[in-house]
Amino acid sequence: MLFYTLRRLAYLIPTLLGITIVTFVLISLAPGNPVDLIQSGVMSSGISIEGYNEMLRLYGLDKPILIRYGVWLERLLTLDFGNSFLDHRPVIVKIWERLPATLILNLASLALASLLAIPLGLYSAVRQYSLFDKLGGTILYMLYSLPEFWVAVVLIMVFGVKLQALPFIGMESVDARELGFFPYLWDRILHMILPTICLTYGSLAYLSRFVRGSTLEVIRQDYIRTARAKGLDDARVVYRHVFKNTLIPVLTLLGILLPTLISGSVILEYIFSWPGIGQLFFEAVLSRDYPTVMGLSFMTAVMVLLGTLVADLLCAWADPRITYE
């Protein structure tokens, strides 16, 4: 198992190299460079050709793409993502200060979705084709097909503007920090309610249908029939035999969902003025802030690969039939 893990970790390196090369080349080949954009898109472009070339040198953009990639890679070895072209601050600092906002929202959403989806899915499967299953399924599919931005706007109109019951701007009130710990905590929780709902309802539908499907598969297995034949009551069969086995594919799915924890939702963060990773990434791509784009892409790639690895390891842990020896 240890050997397997190490081998998998070793495989990460060439994969990561491949991913970063492709990302680097793609973003660099996208037309428009940051110097053009800083000048023209936003302000004026009236500097001399010398000034222009000076700027290119300042950002290291006068060198060929492969050299630039080499420089980037060399820095990466010391965990240095470079400085943002937009504000000259280290990329790692920019990511770090936005990570908590995205993380807390995604964690809340994932927790909420799992807590609701697993019992929902389980119950729907056990009572397959019951009214609950059919109605629940229909409602969940309807939710799944509602676009996030639309739901967000409706929720804001109703709870934010008409009822003025919930805040919808940012993650805290301006003066909340002066109020003391509990009022501050309460303020933060209130600010999270609407975005969390928007972020959750889609994955709730997805996850609960997934749990239902995997449960149905387990229910049909011989060992469940055996368990029932032994005369075990329904509750015991479901909780001890069905539930545990259902979790195996769910664990895999959660592993795959891991990277989404740090990749913010661009649209929702925009609508709720949530200062997270999604907004940072969006701005970085639009303004061709190569170091920030690369930093974020690298981080996401690492999380995806690690997530897959963790999912595999969890599977082996949960299912004694799977070994990686």
Next chain:
Amino acid sequence: MRVSNRILVAASAVLVGFVSLSSCGNREKKEPAKTSLTGQAVRPTRGGTVYRHLEADCRTLNWVLYTTAYENYVLRYLYDRLLDYDQNLEIIPVLAKNYEISKDHLRITVTLRDSLRWHDGVPITAEDVKFTVEKILDPTVAAVNKEGWFSRLDRVEVLDDLTIEFRWKEPYAPSLHALTQLAPIPKHIYGEGDFNENPANRSPVGSGPFKFEEWRTGQMISLVRNDDYYGEKAHLDRIIFKVIPDGSAALNALKTGELDEMRITQIQWETQTNDPDFLGRFDKTLYYVPQYNYLAWNCRSVWFKDKRVRRAMTMLFDRETIDKELYSGYAEIVTGPFYIKSWAYDPSIEPIPFDPEGAKKLLDEAGWIDGNNDGVREKDGAKFEFDFFIISGSETGRRYSELLQEQCRKAGVIVNIRQLEGATFFDKMFKGEYDATALAWRLENDPDVYDTFHSSQVPPIGLNHAFYSNPQVDSLLEAGRLEFDRAKRQAIYHQVHRLIHEDQPYTFVNSVPEKRPLNKRIGNVVLSPDGPFDFHPGAAYWYIKHDATQAVK
């Protein structure tokens, strides 16, 4: 070296929208408040917080490095400039006590006010001014939007603690304007370490009526009153800028009292801000900032090298309908490259009317004739079919191009509309790789348009992306930079206006007003021709009215 004095803005619904001095009926109501600025009428009360809107977070609060309008909103409170424009857009001394221009126009001597202090208590001296200019011109410093103003500077000399002399390489009429673009930054703070990464870029020490307090990235920036300010002290305790990127979310925040002001879109102006409750709580102000929309014709292309064809294009573009459909009649048609209410603009020039029949005649005259009856005009084997580039997602660009396409089709000209992503679009603009496009210029208070219309400024060097070339205009633009007398300079630019209008390298479309509701609880709102902020003292003396009952979160 070229001078940067204009901002090219994509013709999009969000970015475009502005013109000259004018405002809606609410302006009269503000007159009493205005007099309070001079100490009569209402006595402003001290205290309170105004909540302002940022459409995007600031990148830096270093005055030399900033590039966006949002950053200027914040920096306006934090830094005073040597000279500045007042509410009538006349140049006045601010940090300077006075200034003197030498007879040969090569030297400007500026004397600072006595006992000026930075927010940390250190005196402001001539050394700080010199340091700031040096940083602007430093090649390792990305002062893109300021460098151009000072590139003609020979050197800056400190005569004594409070006196600085600016020596220019040649007489340069916009040199006083350049000094309005100069807010000194403290040498003792920025003098050491890497300038671009200086920690003070995010916690600035300024000279203005408000001091920096806190910046929460992506969320808010707060400023507090500077009680040691050299001039009249501000009334408000705090200014808080909230970062709300989504326009609808911001309007909702305005309605729930979380914002006191914001820039709204045409649609919001017409459909979402007219209920009695809103009108009872907000003054809807409307003003024209120096900006205009235009269609650019690539004068080097086979189609648009002939000015008769360009004129025909203007005749095919229905500006009245555009105004009615897109701007509900608020936009003003422009005929030349200057701010419409500035002294440089010649209001006597009549716009070329919408005239499809006249356009067809002109095209015939120019030799573009549909010989084979396929509905498309040709000349020397070339078809009259060109690409019209717009930025994808730009609603204005889309409507402009569709309207043009429709009229052109009837006149036997094929327009292929191509949507390009922003970065790609600007890349093509600055290389001059396009046939025609819709764009907007943001202008400065000085009318020098050398960069955009002088024949030496064509891509890839300059901003003359229409590849316009007229020797007469060239020499006038050169003369305009050397003439310091306002009346003579005006005559020069009126001629420039007439000639460019004659040649139509652009179809000058219109100036669209910026629309901004302001909460009525705010007193002392003064509107300059380009709005309530970008002049001295701008919004520094706003206060919260006594009887204001609006609860603000």
